[in-house]
Amino acid sequence: MTPSRSFRIARAVLLLVFAAYFFVPLLAMFDFSTQVRGSAPGRTWDNWTFMFRDEDLRSSIVASLLLALLTVVLMIALLVPTMVWVRLRVPRAKKLIEFLCLLPLTIPALVIVVGIGNVYSWVTYLLGDSALVLTFAYVVLVLPYSFRAIDASLSAIDATTLSEAARSLGAGWFTVVVRVIMPNISGGILGAAFISVALVLGEYVFASLLRFDTLPVAMAALYKSNGPAAMAAALASMLLVSALLVGLTFLSRDRHRRNPGASS
Amino acid sequence: MLGAFQDEDGALTLGNLDALTSEAAVSALKGSLILSASTALLGAVLGAVLAYLVVSLPPRSLLRRGTLALSGVLAQFGGVVLAFAWIATIGQVGIVTQLVSDLFGADLYGSGWLFGLPGLVVVYCYFQIPLMVIVLAPAFEGLRPQWREAAVNLGASTWSYWRHVAIPLLTPAFLGALLLLFANAFAAYATAAVLVSQGQPIVPLLIRQAITSEVILGQANVGFALALEMIVVVTVVMVAYSLLLRRTSRWMR
Amino acid sequence: MTDHTSSHGLAVALSDLTRVYGPVKALDGFTLDLAPGELVALLGPSGCGKTTALRILAGLDRATSGTVSVGGKDLTRVPASKRDMGMVFQAYSLFPHMTVIDNVAFGLKMRGRDGASRRTRAGDMLDLVGLGEHADRYAHQLSGGQQQRVALARALAIEPSVLLLDEPLSALDAKVRVQLRDEIRRVQVEVGTTTLFVTHDQEEALAVADRVGVMNAGRLEQLAPPAELYSAPASRFVGEFVGLSNRLPAEVRDGVAALLGREVPVLPGSTTGAGHALVRPESVSVVADAAGTATVATVMFLGPLSRVTSTLADGTDVVAQLASSDALRLQPGDAVRLEVAPTPVLVVA
Numbered sequence: 001m002t003p004s005r006s007f008r009i010a011r012a013v014l015l016l017v018f019a020a021y022f023f024v025p026l027l028a029m030f031d032f033s034t035q036v037r038g039s040a041p042g043r044t045w046d047n048w049t050f051m052f053r054d055e056d057l058r059s060s061i062v063a064s065l066l067l068a069l070l071t072v073v074l075m076i077a078l079l080v081p082t083m084v085w086v087r088l089r090v091p092r093a094k095k096l097i098e099f100l101c102l103l104p105l106t107i108p109a110l111v112i113v114v115g116i117g118n119v120y121s122w123v124t125y126l127l128g129d130s131a132l133v134l135t136f137a138y139v140v141l142v143l144p145y146s147f148r149a150i151d152a153s154l155s156a157i158d159a160t161t162l163s164e165a166a167r168s169l170g171a172g173w174f175t176v177v178v179r180v181i182m183p184n185i186s187g188g189i190l191g192a193a194f195i196s197v198a199l200v201l202g203e204y205v206f207a208s209l210l211r212f213d214t215l216p217v218a219m220a221a222l223y224k225s226n227g228p229a230a231m232a233a234a235l236a237s238m239l240l241v242s243a244l245l246v247g248l249t250f251l252s253r254d255r256h257r258r259n260p261g262a263s264s
Numbered sequence: 265m266l267g268a269f270q271d272e273d274g275a276l277t278l279g280n281l282d283a284l285t286s287e288a289a290v291s292a293l294k295g296s297l298i299l300s301a302s303t304a305l306l307g308a309v310l311g312a313v314l315a316y317l318v319v320s321l322p323p324r325s326l327l328r329r330g331t332l333a334l335s336g337v338l339a340q341f342g343g344v345v346l347a348f349a350w351i352a353t354i355g356q357v358g359i360v361t362q363l364v365s366d367l368f369g370a371d372l373y374g375s376g377w378l379f380g381l382p383g384l385v386v387v388y389c390y391f392q393i394p395l396m397v398i399v400l401a402p403a404f405e406g407l408r409p410q411w412r413e414a415a416v417n418l419g420a421s422t423w424s425y426w427r428h429v430a431i432p433l434l435t436p437a438f439l440g441a442l443l444l445l446f447a448n449a450f451a452a453y454a455t456a457a458v459l460v461s462q463g464q465p466i467v468p469l470l471i472r473q474a475i476t477s478e479v480i481l482g483q484a485n486v487g488f489a490l491a492l493e494m495i496v497v498v499t500v501v502m503v504a505y506s507l508l509l510r511r512t513s514r515w516m517r
Numbered sequence: 518m519t520d521h522t523s524s525h526g527l528a529v530a531l532s533d534l535t536r537v538y539g540p541v542k543a544l545d546g547f548t549l550d551l552a553p554g555e556l557v558a559l560l561g562p563s564g565c566g567k568t569t570a571l572r573i574l575a576g577l578d579r580a581t582s583g584t585v586s587v588g589g590k591d592l593t594r595v596p597a598s599k600r601d602m603g604m605v606f607q608a609y610s611l612f613p614h615m616t617v618i619d620n621v622a623f624g625l626k627m628r629g630r631d632g633a634s635r636r637t638r639a640g641d642m643l644d645l646v647g648l649g650e651h652a653d654r655y656a657h658q659l660s661g662g663q664q665q666r667v668a669l670a671r672a673l674a675i676e677p678s679v680l681l682l683d684e685p686l687s688a689l690d691a692k693v694r695v696q697l698r699d700e701i702r703r704v705q706v707e708v709g710t711t712t713l714f715v716t717h718d719q720e721e722a723l724a725v726a727d728r729v730g731v732m733n734a735g736r737l738e739q740l741a742p743p744a745e746l747y748s749a750p751a752s753r754f755v756g757e758f759v760g761l762s763n764r765l766p767a768e769v770r771d772g773v774a775a776l777l778g779r780e781v782p783v784l785p786g787s788t789t790g791a792g793h794a795l796v797r798p799e800s801v802s803v804v805a806d807a808a809g810t811a812t813v814a815t816v817m818f819l820g821p822l823s824r825v826t827s828t829l830a831d832g833t834d835v836v837a838q839l840a841s842s843d844a845l846r847l848q849p850g851d852a853v854r855l856e857v858a859p860t861p862v863l864v865v866a
Contacts, residue, residue: 011317015327018314018393022338025349025390028359032352106498108451110468114475114491195340204343204454209475216344220458223348231352234345245337410610413577414668416597417604418624418675428623432614 026235033232048236050229057233060218063131067214068200071138072193075146078139080189083150084181087159101147104140109205112140120210131212141206142199146192153188157181198241284489288464293493295381295465296450303388304445310389311396311445312438318397319404332401335394342391343454350387350459354378381465384456391452392445399444403437436509443505447498467494526554526711527588527678529574534583536569536735543569544580545735551679556705556712557740558722561732562758567715568683570732574713575681576600587678598627603672603710604681608688610668611656617667618643618652624675642670645704662693669701673708680705680712686721694718698725719759723747731755747797749784753865756795763801763835765857767794769864777857787864795865800858801837803827805847809854811835813847827853 034043051057079101086093104112116137159181166180167173182189207214215237223230284290314331321328353360356373364372377383407430415425453468464470467490474487529551536544543566551557559567572578574585576597584593592600603624611620621639630638643649646666656664665685672680682701686694702725705712716722722729723743730740731754739751750756767774767781769789774781776794783794803813803825811827814834823844825837835855847853 007320011320014313014317015331018310022334022390022394024360025346025353028352029345029349031359032348106447106502108447108453108468108491108494108498110451110453110471111491111494114471114487198340202340202343202345204457208454208457209472216454219348220344223458231348234348238341238345241340242337245340246333408609410606411612413575413597414604414606414610414612414671415623415627416577417575417600417602418671419598419601419627420623421598424627428626429612429614433612 026238029231029235033228033235035228047226047228047232050226051233051236054222054229056213057215057218057222057229060213060215061233063213064201064215067132067134067138068197070132070135071142071200072196074135074139075142075192075196076189079143079146079150079192080182080185081177083147083154084159084177087154088163088176098147098151101143103144105144109141110209112137113206113209131207131214134206134210134212134214137206137210138196138200138203141203142192142196145195145199149192149195150185150188153185153191154181156188157184194244194247198244201237201241284493289467289470289490289493292464292467292470293497296467297497299381299384299388299466300446300449302385303392303449304442306385307389307392307396307445307449308438308442311393311441312400314393315397315400315404319401332398335397335401338394339391339398341394342452344458346387346390346455347458350378350383350390354386379460379462383459384466387455387459388449388452392449395445395448396441399441400434400437403434407433439505439508443501446501450494450497450501526709528553529679529711529713530584530586531570531574532584532586534570534573534580534585536566536573536578537581542735544573544583547583547732547735547737549730549737549740551711551713552727554709554711555727556702556714556725558714558716558726558729559732560716560719560722560729560759563717565732566735567717567732569735571681571683571713571715574679575602575604601675601678602681603675603677603679604683605665605668605672605685607684608661608664611664611671613656616653616655617648617659620656620667621671621674623671628675639670639674642674643667645673645707646670646700660693661689662697665689665697666700669704673704673710677710680710682712682714684716685714687716687718694721701725723759731758733758749861750795750863751784751786753795753863756863756865761798761836762795763798764793765796765833765835766831767792767862767864774862774864776862777855779857779859781857781859782861784861784863787862788866792864792866794862796857796862797860798824798836798838800860800862801835802856802858803837803839803844803847804854804856805851806854807852809852811853811855813849813851813853815849816844816847818845827855829855 033047034045036044036046051061082097086097120133120137162180162184163176166176171180202216203214204216204220206212207217208220215233219230219233219237222233284293318328318331350358352358354372355361355378356376358373361372364370378386411429411433412425415429420428451468453472456466456469457472460466460469464473471487471490471494474490529549531547531549534544534547535542545566547566547570549557549559549570559570561567569578573580576592576595580593584591586592587600611617612623615623618636618639621642622635625635625638640649640652643652646669648663648666648670651659651663651667656667659667668685685701686697689697698721701714705725714722714725723746726743728740729743729746731738731746733754739746739755741749741751746755747760750759756762765776767776768791769775769783769787772783774783774787774794776796781794803811810830814826814828817824817826818841821841822838823841825839825844825847827835827837829835837855
């Protein structure tokens with residue numbers, strides 16, 4: 001049944017209203033970020049280059065990117081072997097792993113911060129006060145999202161049959177995991193990595209309350225002294241994260257296209 | 265992690281729980297509940313409308329795919345950047361504020377409502393609506409065309425199809441999404457932390473004050489008490505939801 | 518709603534229907550008449566337009582041109598919800614949030630019937646399809662075959678003017694399919710509703726229908742009772758699509774085809790001169806004969822019948838269907854003589 005004409009017009013109007021609500025703030029931010037300081041007339045890109053010139057901001061960007069990288073590496077190293085192992089050898093533990101991985105989703109991040117505040121005073125005491133120690137907290141934070149990405153791609157392949165086939169051909173367990181399973185869930189792993197990077201780059205709760213200088217914290221601090229430059233940095237990080245997440249959706253769509261559903 | 269939190273049980277004296285009944289704590293809890301409930305409801309209704317509009321587009325339409333992808337991005341979009349975006353829009357010198365004052369001579373900024381609870385409602389909807397879209401779009405997509413055709417075939421008008429078939433089928437997904445939105449808004453901290461600089465209208469900000477203030481000793485334990493309060497609220501919502509779900513989705517089991 | 522008694526059934530006329538989707542003509546001047554109470558099966562490969570024809574009759578799709586009438590009334594512009602037609606979909610069409618009985622009663626509810634009479638009527642319908650015991654279950658608690666029975670009961674509950682079946686068996690297991698197929702026929706005869714049954718499974722079509730319409734590329738190729746369709750295909754498409762056929766070289770002269778050294782009458786629509794005859798496997802018999810020019814290639818045992826493939830001197834393979842008792846005397850490599858029964862054949866170019 002094709003939608004009627006009046007429905008289509010109403011749909012177009014409503015979609016435009018929604019589009020305005022969602023795009024005007026972004027445009028406003030862009031507008032703000034190209035203003036000359038002190039409300040003088042004219043446009044400038046100075047605020048955009050500020051993030052490369054300012055020492056503090058630059059170091060916070062580096063810290064955030066490093067944090068993202070470390071989080072992704074640690075997440076993959078922990079999650080992938082565990083999930084594959086559980087799926088192949090101890091399927092009974094699947095519910096438990098799922099519960100543990102989704103737990104951080106149900107507890108407000110702020111509550112976690114309150115809870116691990118003490119732990120972190122020990123961590124910084126032992127490992128120094130580099131922002132990179134946040135990695136441990138962030139791995140927990142990205143767990144629910146990464147778990148679901150990897151779990152989805154693991155479910156899409158028949159891991160059991162694949163591993164049985166590989167083992168009947170003489171492969172050992174290491175080979176099974178690294179050479180057979182991992183290449184087949186690379187899409188899910190990549191997706192997990194993307195969403196982890198996106199989350200880490202925007203994370204503010206942990207960093208600000210545990211007093212580490214990551215990009216969002218630095219931006220919030222910068223806003224008080226140089227609004228337009230903070231806006232520029234914010235928009236830049238937003239664009240990077242959007243690119244990652246949009247890339248993720250296209251990635252998952254490609255995966256779907258490669259094995260079309262049986263329903264047509 | 266929780267263990268570390270519960271280790272404080274000894275220190276969690278009645279005094280700390282008493283702090284929950286202080287005027288500031290009660291008004292913050294009220295603020296949090298109002299904010300979460302209103303943005304969950306607004307986000308859920310508007311998001312459901314948007315999800316329906318998007319799903320009614322042809323499956324391959326670029327607009328449909330683009331909106332869904334964008335919703336995925338915006339649902340994750342919070343914190344510092346979002347606060348900035350709205351300051352640039354309807355802050356004191358925001359472009360919409362200026363536009364409105366140029367065109368109509370009205371003062372949209374007012375007395376700074378953006379930086380209080382009403383502002384948070386508008387700002388939170390910015391990530392609540394897209395979250396609703398990505399959660400509910402699959403439910404709309406799951407409405408099989410056969411159901412509509414069967415209903416129409418059996419004599420149902422468009423209205424009775426919605427009344428008797430589509431809405432009951434969507435109810436469990438809608439309630440689930442509503443709860444998710446509530447918990448999402450209730451736990452959100454970063455946006456409010458950047459936006460609100462005066463007063464503690466919601467619980468997370470009160471917790472910030474408690475755990476960052478070094479002036480008053482023993483305030484950290486008040487933070488724990490408030491965090492516990494948040495967990496209790498989230499748990500209560502979860503339980504209420506599962507009871508509600510059991511009633512509305514008997515047919516699923 | 519009209520409260521006609523459905524026991525007589527109504528005549529259905531689809532006249533000169535054309536349906537264009539962009540560059541594709543799903544229906545191209547399609548005409549079909551159903552006699553009151555008749556069950557017509559529309560058979561054809563996927564994409565031949567059979568489902569489009571059914572959906573236009575139901576009002577779920579709109580014809581680009583042409584008319585639909587039921588019982589002499591023009592329904593072309595009547596919306597689907599007012600057409601009074603019961604439809605059974607391929608699968609998963611039961612409302613999952615309603616119990617079986619509520620599903621069956623849905624159409625009556627839409628017609629404003631009161632609760633008690635709805636329940637009685639729905640219960641009767643469930644008894645008719647043998648599911649009276651399952652009234653309070655939900656769709657997902659039923660097997661696929663049971664779900665389709667409920668869908669049938671639901672379609673019949675409104676006493677439809679026409680019953681529409683859109684590949685109702687294609688999502689089921691082979692065994693259930695046969696059972697339900699017979700069940701549908703039984704119920705249809707019992708209620709006497711004019712029925713259009715769309716399927717791509719020829720066995721199904723031949724088994725249930727009073728008449729079978731074979732469709733190809735949006736047109737009706739032939740409409741005939743099952744036996745006639747099988748024994749006297751009107752076109753090459755029908756001959757090749759329905760049943761298994763050998764294509765054997767033949768020479769047609771004066772309405773008689775020379776075929777494997779024998780003269781066989783030809784069907785109307787055959788070509789003249791050299792062509793290929795479409796010969797059913799059961800029209801071929803295989804006789805062990807040391808002087809025969811054909812050689813047995815394979816013998817396939819199918820239960821009471823067996824299928825014997827032999828190769829002619831020119832390399833053509835010929836499939837014959839014999840009683841297993843005869844076939845099992847043959848071995849691959851045996852020299853045999855092939856004989857064609859003198860039933861009329863269609864010879865195509």
